[in-house]
Amino acid sequence: MSEVPGAAGPDSGHAGDGSSASGPAQGMPRWVKVFVGIAIVLAVLAVVALLAPGDHGPGRHGPGMH
Amino acid sequence: MGPRLRKLVLTAHVATSVGWLGAAAVFLVLGIVGLCSGDAAVVRAVYLAMDAASWPVLVPLALASLLTGLVQGLGTKWGLFRHYWVVVKLTMTVLAAAVVLLYTETLAYQADLARRVGDGDISALRSAGPVLHSGIGMVLLGTAVVLSVFKPPGLTSYGRRKRRSPATA
Numbered sequence: 449m450s451e452v453p454g455a456a457g458p459d460s461g462h463a464g465d466g467s468s469a470s471g472p473a474q475g476m477p478r479w480v481k482v483f484v485g486i487a488i489v490l491a492v493l494a495v496v497a498l499l500a501p502g503d504h505g506p507g508r509h510g511p512g513m514h
Numbered sequence: 515m516g517p518r519l520r521k522l523v524l525t526a527h528v529a530t531s532v533g534w535l536g537a538a539a540v541f542l543v544l545g546i547v548g549l550c551s552g553d554a555a556v557v558r559a560v561y562l563a564m565d566a567a568s569w570p571v572l573v574p575l576a577l578a579s580l581l582t583g584l585v586q587g588l589g590t591k592w593g594l595f596r597h598y599w600v601v602v603k604l605t606m607t608v609l610a611a612a613v614v615l616l617y618t619e620t621l622a623y624q625a626d627l628a629r630r631v632g633d634g635d636i637s638a639l640r641s642a643g644p645v646l647h648s649g650i651g652m653v654l655l656g657t658a659v660v661l662s663v664f665k666p667p668g669l670t671s672y673g674r675r676k677r678r679s680p681a682t683a
């Protein structure tokens with residue numbers, strides 16, 4: 449491991465050359481399309497979970513609505 | 515940013531991000547104990563502990579991780595919207611931080627319930643919510659770590675424009 453990872457922002461180890469990991473690819477890379485697909489599925493599941501009656505609903509996230 | 519400041523912010527970013535991941539792991543374990551334990555006192559203690567740790571630990575770590583990440587992006591040539599891996603990571607972190615902030619209300623509600631319910635009524639207290647939320651959080655934060663290490667290639671259209679005109683970057 450060349451650098452210590454973080455969770456929110458880019459590492460600065462290669463900050464002097466932000467292009468080092470970008471490559472010549474044009475358009476959206478396949479791995480991004482996979483991520484977007486997974487995100488859409490998870491978003492649909494989250495909406496279903498929020499709208500469904502039971503343990504997890506919108507009332508669980510707000511004060512005075514329980 | 516100068517090299518020293520960059521290292522300082524990076525250190526803060528790594529510390530808070532890894533701390534956030536660790537906190538999520540603890541919440542996952544507490545959530546599982548809350549769901550599975552047969553001891554009513556333990557179940558109540560679990561929900562009280564999660565509420566007690568949410569604002570002093572979880573929220574500051576999440577916000578600090580997000581803030582230091584933004585500073586890292588804005589203060590280096592990586593930017594925030596030039597590389598797909600940065601955009602994806604930032605999106606996941608914003609979502610995770612938002613869920614943390616929203617979920618503190620639920621944790622407070624469950625802690626209040628834990629103070630009021632008797633030993634024979636802990637089934638009303640048990641919730642899969644903490645397990646679900648911290649589990650998803652760990653997946654998101656773990657994925658962010660992987661993206662940070664591997665930095666998968668791919669410039670956004672904005673990043674390509676900036677590369678073609680570096681003078682305006």
